[in-house]
Amino acid sequence: MEWxxxxxxxxxxxxxxxxxxxxxxxxxxxxxxxxxxxxxxEGELAEAWGGVGISETAGGQGGGIVELALTAxxxxxxxxxxxxxxxxxxxxxxxxxxxxxxxxxxxxxxLALAVDSSHRPAATVGAPxxxxxxxxxxxxxTGTVPRVLAGGSATxxxxxxxxxxxxxxxxxxxxxxxxxxxxxxxxxxxxxxxxIAFREAxxxxxxxxxxxxxxxxxxxxxxxxxxxxxxxxxxxLEMSVEYSxxxxxxxxxxxxxxxxxxAAASMKxxxxxxxxxxxxxxxxxxxxxxxxxxxxxxxxxxxxxxxxRAADSALTIHGAIGYTWEHDLHLFYKRARLDAVLLGGAxxxxxxxxxxxxxxG
Amino acid sequence: MEFSESPEVADFRTEVxxxxxxxxxxxxxxxxxxxxxxLPFWRTYQRMLFEAGYAGLSWSPEFGGxxxxxxxxxxxxxxAQSAGAPERLNTIxxxxxxxTIAHFGTQEQKDAHLRRILAGEDxxxxxxxxPESGSDLASLRTKAVKVDGGYRITGQKIWTSRAQLAxxxxxxxxxxxxxxxxxxxxxxxxxxxxxxxxxxxxHMLGEAEFNExxxxxxxxxxxxxxxxxxxxxxxxxxxxxxxxxAIATGRVNTGQEIETLMSQIREARGPDxxxxxxxxxxxxxxxxxxxxxxVHGAISQRVITGAxxxxxxxxxxxxGKLYFCPLVDDMTDFALSLQSLDGQYDLDxxxxxxxxxxxxxxxxxxxxxxxxxxxxxxLANQGRGTAIAGGSTFIQRNIVSxxxxxxxxx
Ligand SMILES: Cc1cc2nc3c(=O)[nH]c(=O)nc-3n(C[C@H](O)[C@H](O)[C@H](O)COP(=O)(O)OP(=O)(O)OC[C@H]3O[C@@H](n4cnc5c(N)ncnc54)[C@H](O)[C@@H]3O)c2cc1C
Numbered sequence: 001m002e003w004x005x006x007x008x009x010x011x012x013x014x015x016x017x018x019x020x021x022x023x024x025x026x027x028x029x030x031x032x033x034x035x036x037x038x039x040x041x042e043g044e045l046a047e048a049w050g051g052v053g054i055s056e057t058a059g060g061q062g063g064g065i066v067e068l069a070l071t072a073x074x075x076x077x078x079x080x081x082x083x084x085x086x087x088x089x090x091x092x093x094x095x096x097x098x099x100x101x102x103x104x105x106x107x108x109x110x111l112a113l114a115v116d117s118s119h120r121p122a123a124t125v126g127a128p129x130x131x132x133x134x135x136x137x138x139x140x141x142t143g144t145v146p147r148v149l150a151g152g153s154a155t156x157x158x159x160x161x162x163x164x165x166x167x168x169x170x171x172x173x174x175x176x177x178x179x180x181x182x183x184x185x186x187x188x189x190x191x192x193x194x195x196i197a198f199r200e201a202x203x204x205x206x207x208x209x210x211x212x213x214x215x216x217x218x219x220x221x222x223x224x225x226x227x228x229x230x231x232x233x234x235x236x237l238e239m240s241v242e243y244s245x246x247x248x249x250x251x252x253x254x255x256x257x258x259x260x261x262x263a264a265a266s267m268k269x270x271x272x273x274x275x276x277x278x279x280x281x282x283x284x285x286x287x288x289x290x291x292x293x294x295x296x297x298x299x300x301x302x303x304x305x306x307x308x309r310a311a312d313s314a315l316t317i318h319g320a321i322g323y324t325w326e327h328d329l330h331l332f333y334k335r336a337r338l339d340a341v342l343l344g345g346a347x348x349x350x351x352x353x354x355x356x357x358x359x360x361g
Numbered sequence: 362m363e364f365s366e367s368p369e370v371a372d373f374r375t376e377v378x379x380x381x382x383x384x385x386x387x388x389x390x391x392x393x394x395x396x397x398x399x400l401p402f403w404r405t406y407q408r409m410l411f412e413a414g415y416a417g418l419s420w421s422p423e424f425g426g427x428x429x430x431x432x433x434x435x436x437x438x439x440x441a442q443s444a445g446a447p448e449r450l451n452t453i454x455x456x457x458x459x460x461t462i463a464h465f466g467t468q469e470q471k472d473a474h475l476r477r478i479l480a481g482e483d484x485x486x487x488x489x490x491x492p493e494s495g496s497d498l499a500s501l502r503t504k505a506v507k508v509d510g511g512y513r514i515t516g517q518k519i520w521t522s523r524a525q526l527a528x529x530x531x532x533x534x535x536x537x538x539x540x541x542x543x544x545x546x547x548x549x550x551x552x553x554x555x556x557x558x559x560x561x562x563x564h565m566l567g568e569a570e571f572n573e574x575x576x577x578x579x580x581x582x583x584x585x586x587x588x589x590x591x592x593x594x595x596x597x598x599x600x601x602x603x604x605x606x607a608i609a610t611g612r613v614n615t616g617q618e619i620e621t622l623m624s625q626i627r628e629a630r631g632p633d634x635x636x637x638x639x640x641x642x643x644x645x646x647x648x649x650x651x652x653x654x655x656v657h658g659a660i661s662q663r664v665i666t667g668a669x670x671x672x673x674x675x676x677x678x679x680x681g682k683l684y685f686c687p688l689v690d691d692m693t694d695f696a697l698s699l700q701s702l703d704g705q706y707d708l709d710x711x712x713x714x715x716x717x718x719x720x721x722x723x724x725x726x727x728x729x730x731x732x733x734x735x736x737x738x739x740l741a742n743q744g745r746g747t748a749i750a751g752g753s754t755f756i757q758r759n760i761v762s763x764x765x766x767x768x769x770x771x
Contacts, residue, residue: 280655
């Protein structure tokens with residue numbers, strides 16, 4: 001394989017990084033979090049960059065999962081609100097072939113995939129014991145889905161539902177009394193989830209291969225949440241190194257103590273290992289590799305665990321100041337820890353991987 | 362990011378695979394497990410590679426190499442490993458002494474040595490470490506005293522891998538032009554020179570892998586110096602850089618090892634006769650190891666892409682070793698833990714690792730080649746050694762924090 005970014009990809013990452021430095025500086029991020037109002041930023045983000053990494057047939061501007069991962073990484077680095085962006089990216093393949101509608105959703109980021117975000121998408125959809133919503137003969141959807149990513153702000157939901165025993169995807173408009181939304185507050189305020197109940201909600205058919213869309217959502221979820229964790233972990237590493245050079249104890253910078261240096265070096269190993277495997281998996285998914293699920297499952301399991309580990313090292317290096325609300329570290333700390341479990345934690349993805357490895361022959 | 366291989370690389374892979382399939386069976390298998398017995402076996406193989414044009418792939422044709430890019434060279438390594446090619450005994454010659462001579466050596470040195478390395482004629486060893494100078498290499502004491510036409514060298518080296526097989530060595534000695542790293546010179550030493558004594562040292566499992574080497578007034582001519590007199594540190598750092606690339610891309614093919622482990626698990630049963638592969642803890646451990654192998658593979662691809670594009674070995678190279686060593690430890694320990702006593706048989710236990718004894722007769726032949734558990738045991742041990750050699754894990758973390766992250770040295 002060729003593990004390197006194209007010039008276009010480098011340029012894109014730089015332009016997006018500059019834009020985020022300007023729009024999502026840490027003071028702004030904190031003020032959105034304090035007021036729990038992230039909608040304004042998410043709207044601007046979607047308008048400016050929503051089409052990047054989405055194919056033209058799905059209403060985007062082209063590019064693929066590598067560009068999406070670069071976006072996720074940059075958002076994670078800035079602790080910028082991104083639940084709506086991610087939810088739209090996961091759901092929009094369901095509208096493929098419907099460029100115009102899809103394109104509008106990309107610009108508004110008002111679309112979400114109605115799956116339980118504490119698991120990987122395919123885990124709760126279509127399995128026989130799953131309590132998937134059902135669709136009646138008139139196309140009305142009934143059922144509940146807990147913890148839908150960006151469920152509290154989406155205007156439309158792509159709902160995996162069972163119709164006559166098969167998995168289908170239906171588009172449901174949230175407005176109206178047939179859909180009840182119960183937003184939940186997460187420690188990490190850059191993203192939110194909501195429990196959603198459908199009571200005979202009118203829906204439109206989405207004529208796509210439902211299984212393929214859910215599988216795509218699985219791979220996207222694994223790679224993009226991992227890339228988000230990479231961004232926030234790298235930022236925590238930088239904060240830790242900077243702090244270790246200015247904080248003095250015993251008459252010297254704490255960064256000269258080997259325990260501190262080695263903790264930082266181990267974070268660096270986690271960061272570069274994560275970067276290596278995330279873009280490796282992204283390239284595998286993009287090229288339609290038959291083993292791409294192995295690589296994306298690996299990525300989510302390995303990167304999530306590494307990010308949670310690195311977050312704790314960053315906290316240790318900062319001492320008590322890092323433990324305060326006032327210091328910015330917790331924005332990234334909480335983000336990395338949510339990333340470690342969002343859309344499936346290491347154990348769940350490792351189970352997926354073990355199944356895919358066909359250990360029992 | 363391009364996952365698939367270019368047609369040229371894919372063609373090269375097919376070609377190498379075919380060559381291996383046709384030629385490896387010509388060797389007189391099985392490959393002996395002990396180092397000394399391996400030498401003639403390896404030499405035949407290296408000769409075949411040389412004649413087929415597969416030795417020194419990334420070396421310049423000027424020195425008998427093939428002058429192809431690092432990517433194809435790495436494809437060759439992958440294919441050789443997955444075809445089960447013999448162990449490479451001359452990694453020091455091919456991976457770091459050779460490149461150092463090619464980079465820093467005189468024309469005469471290049472002519473004298475490089476082709477012989479590729480043809481499998483000379484095995485090389487590295488005389489850097491001393492009893493009092495390990496991590497702190499710049500404190501080394503072996504002395505080179507100027508005499509007419511050359512130097513007289515006296516001192517003791519230690520931990521010298523494969524010195525018992527080697528015909529040449531790269532050697533660091535103090536010529537005294539300055540303190541510490543300012544007074545060191547880099548030499549090429551024929552191991553049969555008068556005054557060189559090699560005494561094997563057994564490693565933890567009892568096999569002689571490395572050695573003590575005593576140098577008693579050994580004469581070396583001026584032409585044995587590589588680089589400048591008192592300027593050997595720069596050359597030594599070049600050598601260590603080549604060594605790190607080799608370690609980062611992996612001495613051990615973890616991809617191959619995890620496949621071996623998985624196929625053993627698919628067959629294995631636990632004490633309750635239940636298939637091991639259905640035990641959730643085994644499944645979760647295997648998935649985690651497999652995941653780490655994929656990450657290691659991705660890191661290697663990044664190192665190789667960088668090298669093929671002519672970038673200097675950068676950050677990923679330094680972190681490669683830190684990622685790789687614990688992975689080998691954990692994989693081998695897990696493999697051995699599946700039959701907990703398997704990792705405890707001595708290497709001279711003739712029945713170690715053969716299937717459960719046949720209760721009727723205790724028949725069966727003693728093992729002549731490495732059994733699965735012995736394979737894991739050796740690898741487990743080798744992994745520990747690799748973590749110390751070429752800069753210990755702690756030293757690597759010093760390097761990452763100081764040179765990459767910019768943290769203070771003191
Ligand atoms: C299998 C094997 C093969 C080898 N082959 C060769 C060879 O072919 N040629 C050759 O020249 N050498 C060889 N070596 C030697 C190797 O390079 C040294 O062992 C290594 O550099 C460490 O030196 P040491 O063993 O003296 O340990 P020491 O330097 O004494 O270190 C002991 C402990 O102290 C720690 N330590 C030391 N300094 C620091 C520091 N500044 N910060 C933090 N921790 C520190 C180390 O990490 C280690 O944990 C080999 C070693 C092994 C194990």
